[in-house]
Amino acid sequence: MSAERSDAVSEPGTGPRAAETATVPAQRTTGGPAGTGEAAPKERASAFLSLSRVMIVSFLRDRTAVFFVLVFPLMFLLLFGTLLKGAGSPHAKVAQVGAVQVLDAIQGEGRAELEKVLTITRTDDAADALAKVRKGDLDALVQQGPDGKVELRFSAADQVRAGSVQGIVNSVVQQANQAATGRPAAFTLDAVQVEDNSLKPIQFLTPGLLGWAVATGAVFGASLTLVSWRQKKVLRRLRLAPVSAGSIIVSRISVSILTALAQTTVFLLVATTPYFGLKLTGNWWLIVPLVVCATVAFMSIGLLAGSLAKTEEAANGISQIIVLPMSFLSGSFFPMDDAPGWLRTISDALPLKHLVSASQSVLTRGGGLSDALPTMGGLLLFAAVLTAIASRFFRWEDV
Secondary structure, X not given: OOHHHHHHHHOOOOOHHHHHHOHXXXXXXXXXXXOHHHHHHHHHHHHHHHHHHHHHHHHHHOHHHHHHHHHXXXXXXXXXHHHOOOOOOOOEEEEEEOOOHHHHOOOHHHHHHHHOOEEEEEEOOHHHHHHHHHHOOOOEEEEEOOOOEEEEEEOOOOHHHHHHHHHHXXXXXXXXXXXXXXOOOOOEEEEEEOOOOOOOOHHHHHHHHHHHHHHHHHHHHHHHHHHHHHHOOHHHHHHHOOOOHHHHHHHHHHHHHHHHHHHHHHHHHHHOOOOOOOXXXXXXXXXXXXXXXXXXXXXXXXXXXXXXXXXXXXXXXXXXXXXXXXXXHXXXXXXXXXXXXXXXXXXXXXHHHHHHHHHHHHHHOOOOHHHHHHHHHHHHHHHHHHHHHHHOOOOOOOO
């Protein structure tokens, strides 16, 4: 507690401010038989609830803030969800399990043409390859049995890629059969989808845009609020008031978490409508603790930006510089699979990338605690480190 606050409370007759705060010690010492120990927790709870209510009412009254936090991200979901409903990239990633004669026989110019539409990775582990197809890391796997049957196991998450893979492999099989003219067909194709027929691109679009919305709301909310409170002397008043710093911090975090959970609810309600057709997996509820941890992590970024900035314009600019590149590099809008290796390395170091991946896993890929817990731990560790850095630059007042 500062020297100003201490003087104001201990000398009740020195001025108007002191007169207002002089009653606080009396209330704390007469709260019951236990004195300060019994009254202090009630006062802290009352301060926390009052601050939280004021922050929520202030947020709801700011129509611009409500629009950019709740409505604007939802517009992106509606836009991309509609535009990409039946779209996708024709280039696909395929695992070749063992020897597949119809593929191995294609060499030279034909092989070069095939690799323009298929990225073929050789492996001997069929179970691992199938798991990657189910998880979305691969679009399909191809293997050939001793009877000449070519088995194709594909993902229909992207309907265009699924159709492209089937058409390409079927064409390869037909060409191999034509080469054996005059004899019975040497090869047949058995194509089977690994997921439910109802799976749609919205399964991958929703987690990415949700992660971007949570990150944007937390970063901008923390940075702009901190600068605004400092400029309007709110931080100075709170510092002098009989309210602990812990109550202020917990109130701010709680309001941000409630806002992020409201975003999540709106996103899931819209995405699961019949028009978009999002299908949630059994562990979808893990998105709640993920969003809570992510909000704390991204608020630490906003805290650092707000501590460094002296004006709201500067805070907005710093936040934009951080959030926009991170959103594009984290797979929120489009996958990073085809990006250069050095760019994917940068992507892997960003907290939003891990939030998006974990959200996809628990919402649409059947992931569980083993997918969510490492991400939650990493986000909280990130928040602790960045908060410690931001505390070195934090200022109660402009100097």
